[in-house]
Amino acid sequence: MTIIHRTCTICEANCGLSYELQGGRVAHVRPDDEDVLSHGYACPKGIANAELHTDPDRLRAPMRRTPSGQFEPIGWDEAIASAVEGLKRVRTSAGANGVATYFGNPIVHNPAALLVRTGLIRAIGTRNSFSAGSQDTSPRFATSYHLYGSSFTIPIPDLERTDYLLCLGANPRVSNGSFLTAPGMRDWLRGLQRRGGKLVVVDPRRSETAVQADEHVAILPGGDAALLLGMVRELLTADLVDLLAVRELARGFDDAAQQVRALDPERLASACGVAHETIARLAHEFASAKTSVAYSRIGICNNRHGTLATWATDLLNLAAGRLAQVGGAMFARPALDLRRLLAMPGMDGHGRFHSRVRQLPETLGDLPAACMAEEIETPGHGQIRGLLTYAGNPVLSVPNGRRLGRALADLDFMVSIDLYINETTRHADIILPPASPLTEEHMDLVFPTVMIRNVARVSPGIAPKGEGERHDWEILRALAEGMGGGMTGTPLDGPLRWLRWLGAEVGPMGILDGLLRTGPHGDRFLPVGRGLSVAKLRKMPHGVDLGGLESGVKDLIRHRDRSVHVDAEPIMTALREFGSSLSEPVPGDHLLLVGRREILSNNSWLHNLPSLVNGKARCRLRVHPSDAQAAGLVDGEAVWMQSRVHVGQVPIEVSDEMRPGVVSLPHGWGHQEVACFQRAAGEVPGVSINDWTDDGRVEAVVGQSILNGVPVRLHRTDPRARGCAPASTAQPQPMEEHR
Numbered sequence: 001m002t003i004i005h006r007t008c009t010i011c012e013a014n015c016g017l018s019y020e021l022q023g024g025r026v027a028h029v030r031p032d033d034e035d036v037l038s039h040g041y042a043c044p045k046g047i048a049n050a051e052l053h054t055d056p057d058r059l060r061a062p063m064r065r066t067p068s069g070q071f072e073p074i075g076w077d078e079a080i081a082s083a084v085e086g087l088k089r090v091r092t093s094a095g096a097n098g099v100a101t102y103f104g105n106p107i108v109h110n111p112a113a114l115l116v117r118t119g120l121i122r123a124i125g126t127r128n129s130f131s132a133g134s135q136d137t138s139p140r141f142a143t144s145y146h147l148y149g150s151s152f153t154i155p156i157p158d159l160e161r162t163d164y165l166l167c168l169g170a171n172p173r174v175s176n177g178s179f180l181t182a183p184g185m186r187d188w189l190r191g192l193q194r195r196g197g198k199l200v201v202v203d204p205r206r207s208e209t210a211v212q213a214d215e216h217v218a219i220l221p222g223g224d225a226a227l228l229l230g231m232v233r234e235l236l237t238a239d240l241v242d243l244l245a246v247r248e249l250a251r252g253f254d255d256a257a258q259q260v261r262a263l264d265p266e267r268l269a270s271a272c273g274v275a276h277e278t279i280a281r282l283a284h285e286f287a288s289a290k291t292s293v294a295y296s297r298i299g300i301c302n303n304r305h306g307t308l309a310t311w312a313t314d315l316l317n318l319a320a321g322r323l324a325q326v327g328g329a330m331f332a333r334p335a336l337d338l339r340r341l342l343a344m345p346g347m348d349g350h351g352r353f354h355s356r357v358r359q360l361p362e363t364l365g366d367l368p369a370a371c372m373a374e375e376i377e378t379p380g381h382g383q384i385r386g387l388l389t390y391a392g393n394p395v396l397s398v399p400n401g402r403r404l405g406r407a408l409a410d411l412d413f414m415v416s417i418d419l420y421i422n423e424t425t426r427h428a429d430i431i432l433p434p435a436s437p438l439t440e441e442h443m444d445l446v447f448p449t450v451m452i453r454n455v456a457r458v459s460p461g462i463a464p465k466g467e468g469e470r471h472d473w474e475i476l477r478a479l480a481e482g483m484g485g486g487m488t489g490t491p492l493d494g495p496l497r498w499l500r501w502l503g504a505e506v507g508p509m510g511i512l513d514g515l516l517r518t519g520p521h522g523d524r525f526l527p528v529g530r531g532l533s534v535a536k537l538r539k540m541p542h543g544v545d546l547g548g549l550e551s552g553v554k555d556l557i558r559h560r561d562r563s564v565h566v567d568a569e570p571i572m573t574a575l576r577e578f579g580s581s582l583s584e585p586v587p588g589d590h591l592l593l594v595g596r597r598e599i600l601s602n603n604s605w606l607h608n609l610p611s612l613v614n615g616k617a618r619c620r621l622r623v624h625p626s627d628a629q630a631a632g633l634v635d636g637e638a639v640w641m642q643s644r645v646h647v648g649q650v651p652i653e654v655s656d657e658m659r660p661g662v663v664s665l666p667h668g669w670g671h672q673e674v675a676c677f678q679r680a681a682g683e684v685p686g687v688s689i690n691d692w693t694d695d696g697r698v699e700a701v702v703g704q705s706i707l708n709g710v711p712v713r714l715h716r717t718d719p720r721a722r723g724c725a726p727a728s729t730a731q732p733q734p735m736e737e738h739r
Contacts (some may be wrong), residue, residue: 005032005541006459007444008046009109009437011602013176013183014447015042016542017049019438019462026050026462036543037455041184043176044600044612051609052436053463057678058419059433060466071421071431076468080475083388083430084482086413087124090386091483093412096125097356097382102369104392105132106603110437111445112473112508113390115488118347118365120388120476123485127353127362128384130369135397136298138363138702139306140179142350146568147314149558151348151364152339152449155314155329156180157293158549159188159452162327163197164285164292168224168313169299169708173208174599178297182452186212198289200282202227203299204594205622205664206657217282218659221592221709223272224296225305225578227279228312230268232319233260234283241319249553250318252567257319259575267582273659287320291327299594303708307701308574318564324553331553334448335456335521335532335546336512343558344490350702351570356382360703368703369398370695376407385412390476393604395423396670399693399705400645417475420605421677423670423688434472435465443512443534456521457543458534473508509534521546574700591627593643593710595689596666604668607681619669619686620653623714624660628652631714640715643692645726647719650687663712665689 002021007014016035020028029050031042052058062079063071074082091099101121107113121129133141141151157165159182170178172185182188189199189212201213202224210216219227235241236257246253269276286292294316300309314323322328342348351361355371357378372394376384387408395405401423408414408427416428425431442459465471470478477487486493492511499506513534516522523531537544554562600612607613621641623633633639635654640647641663650665658664667689675682693710713719 001027004460004462005035006438006462007442007457008042008049009442010045010049010606011176012178012181012447013038013043014181014444014451015046015183016457017042017046019050021462024463026053032542034542036457036545037181037451037453038183041187045602045606048609048611049438051611052419053438055608057608057680058436059421059431060469062433063421063431065429076470079430079432080478080482083415083432083479086429087386087388087415087479087483090413091124094385095382097128098384099124099126099386099388100128100130100372100375100384101126102372102387102389102392102394103131104390104397104603106391108446110472111443111512112440112471113476114445115508115511116473116476116480117390119485119487119489119493120480120483121365122489123480123483127367128375128382129366130372130394131366132369132392132397134363134366134368134370134702135705135707136301137179138366138368138704139301139310139699141364142307142570142702143310143314145348145350145364146571147311147564147566148553148556149565150339150342150556152342153331153553153556153558154179154450155317155323155331156450156452156549157295158291158327158330159192160548162192162291162293163195164200164289165189165192165197166200166202166282166286166292166294167209167213168202168228168294168296169301169303170295170297171203171207171209171597173212174597177452179450180295180297180452181447181450188452198285204592204659204662205596217274217278220271220273220659221594221662222303222305223274224300224303225309225312226268226271226582227274228294228309228316229260229263230265230272230276230279231283231286232312232316233263233265233268234280235287235319236261238284240284240287242321245321246318249323250564250566251561252565253318256315256566256572256575259572259579263579264582271582286316291322291325292320293317293322293328295329299708302704302706304699304706305574305578306699306704307571308578311571315566318566323564324551326551330549330551331556332449332451332454333520333550334451334454335519336443336445336448336516337519338445338449339556340515340519341490347490356380358703360698363702368698368705369394370698370703370705372398373400373404373407373695376411386414387411388415388417388479389424389428390417391472393422393424396604396668396688396690398695399690399707400695401670401688401690402646403695417472420608422604422674426674426677432475434475435469436463438462439465439469440471441509443509443537445512453548454546455543456516456532456537456546457540458537460538570701577700590711590713592662593689593692593712594662594664594708596622596664598666601666601668604671607668607671607684608678610680613680613684617684617686619666619684621650622653622655622658622664624658624662625654625656626660627663627714628654632716633714640718641692641712642715642719642724642726643710643712644694644696646691647726648687648691663714
C-alpha cells in the first residue's frame, strides 16, 4: 500500500486528503490528520474524489459531434486542429468578438489552467469573455478593486480571535467558507462560542449555520444592503465612529457617511424586513464587542443590491474600527500571492469595456454571463457566433438557462474543454477532455489570498495520466498557440519562449515556483537559506504553516495614495439610487425564490458521483407551512412554479426553516437531457433553478445576475392552461432601467 497526501480541489475549503493506493488503484480516501490547514477534517465531496477519477462516464478521448447529433471519438491532433480551424473560421467571418469564451469555476482550483487562461483569451482577441464568477463573485471583485485597488485584496474574518461574527448571505457550516478558506467550520464557530463570543446569522432561511448561531435574523432576500447601511447609520447617529482613525485609513468616508445619514431608518427596516430596533441593537452589539467582524458572501452578491451590500459590509467594518484589526476583517499574506499577477498592466479592473447589446460592464476582464444569450441572438457587428467553454455548464448556471440552451444550438461553431457531455457541452462540435485532476501536481494559487492561516502546500498527482491524455493547461496552451498567441498572454511569454527554444520544458509549476521563490517567504533562488521553493514544499507532504492573519492593510492597497477609497463613483451612484428606491412601493403578491447550498453538492458534475446522489432526493422546493397552506399545497407533491420567464413543475418540501414568503431550491440540477451521457445524474435529474431566474434583470453596479429574490408564484395546476404564460420572449432592458 502507498499513501499519498493531496489537497482536495473540489471546493474552496482545500482540505487535506490521504489516498491509499493498492496496485496503483485508489483503495481508500480519508482526511489527512496532519494537514496544516484542515487538521483531519474533510467533507463527503472530498472523500468521493476518487469516484471522479474512475467514473466510466468521464470522457477519455476527444469527441466530435456528427451530423446526426451523436458523438464519436477522434484523435488529439485532429481534435486540436479542428478546434483551431473552427474558431479561426468564426473569427474571420464575425471578427474577434464573434468568438466568446466561458470559464466555469473549477478553473480557480486549477492554477495551471488559470495561468494559461489569459493567453488563450488574448490569442483569440475577444472581449466577449464570460465566467461563473459573474454569477456569484463580481460584486466582491468590484468592491475590492474600488476600495483597495486590487480585486483579490479581500478581507476575511479573523475567526481565531473575534468575539462577534455577523454572517450575512453565507452558510459556512456547509461551504466551509466562501472567500474564507477555513475547513472544519463547525469547530471554528464552536471555538468562537466557547470563548464567550456571539454568532449572528442573517439569512431568509434557517440554514445549517443559523441553527448553530446564537441569533438568527430572517431577512428579506435582497435586504442586506438596507440592514448593513442601517447599522452604519446607527453607529454614525450614536457617535460611535472614530472619524479621525477612519480618515487616516480611508478617503471619501465623510461623503459616504453624509449619504448614509440621510437614509430613513424606518424605510431601511421595511426594505430588509427587520425591525429598526433590531438593526439598532445589532449595531450597538457590534460596536461594543471587544472584537467583531461582518462577513458576507454569495447570498448578498447575487441579489439586486449585491455590490452595494458587499461594499456596505466593508463600510461597517471600517466604521466600527474593525478593518485590518485583530479579531476583525483581516487580509492574508500568502507565500504565493495571486495579487502579484493581477498587478500586471491590463489584468485587473472594472468597467473598462461593456457588452454590445445592453452595455453591461466587465469585472476583472469578464462580462456578466446574464447577457450571453442576447449577444448570441442579436445580429450586428460583434455578434457571438462561436464559443469556447472550459469546465463550465452555463445552461444550468446562468439565468434563463433554457433560452441560453436554444442560443447555443444556433452557434456556427463551439468547442468545449470538459470531462463530461453535459447540458452545455452537448451543443459543442468538438469536446476536448482533460486528464483526471488527480493526475496533476497541484499548488493552490487563488485561495491562499483568503485562507484563515497563511499556509503553503504542494500536492503530487496520485497516478499518471492515461496514454494520450492531456492536462487542462496543455489543451489550453495548444489552442492559444494555434490561435497565434502565447502561453500566458503576459510579459512572461518572452522568457518562456526562450527557455522552450533552449530545450527546457516550461510549464505552470515552473511559473509558480518563480513566484514562490521571489515572494515574501521565498528562497530568492539562493542555494542556502530557509526560504521556500516548490522543491522544498515537495518534501513537506502535509504543508507548512507560515502563521496567522496580520493586522494592517496599507501595504496591500494599490491606490497611489495607499488609502482605502470609500467614494468610488460607481458605488456612490448606486448608493444615491438606493436611497431614492426606498420610497418605491414593493409588490407583495408573490413569493421570493432563493438558492441553497448543500454539503453533498457544489457543481453540476458532482451529480454523476453515486455516493453524492444516493439517498433522499434533494432537489426540492422548500416552502414555509403558511405559504403552502395559503396555496393549498401538500408536502411532497409536484406544483407549478411561475416566474417572468418560465413555468415548470417542481416537488415541494414544507419546512418551517424558511421565512414566510420565501422559497428555496438548490442549484446545479436539471439533468433530463443528458441522462444517456451521465447515468448517475440521469437517475436523479431534478430541475434547474435557473430556468426560473431572469436574465432580463441585473444588479446595478456590475450587471450580475439576480439569482436570489426572484419573484415567483406557485400553482396547483398549470397556469398556462388559464392563459397565464411567462414573458419568456421579453427583451432585456438597458442596465440603467434595472438600477
